[in-house]
Amino acid sequence: TQWESEEAFQAWASGPAIAAHAGERANPVSTGASLLEFEVVLAVARTDSQA
Structure with missing residues (x-):
């Protein structure tokens, strides 16, 4: 995944969306x-x- 900027990544990493990736490992x-x-x-x- 690529983010548009470091700020966009930090906003994702500190927001609620990261909770979807925090569950048990399969x-x-x-x-x-x-x-x-x-x-x-x-x-x-x-x-x-072959002719």
């Missing part, structure tokens, strides 16, 4: 990780053996 969606790989083909050229 549990993580996942605790494990797995790597998925995808190969993206952008172009395919025809070779002589």
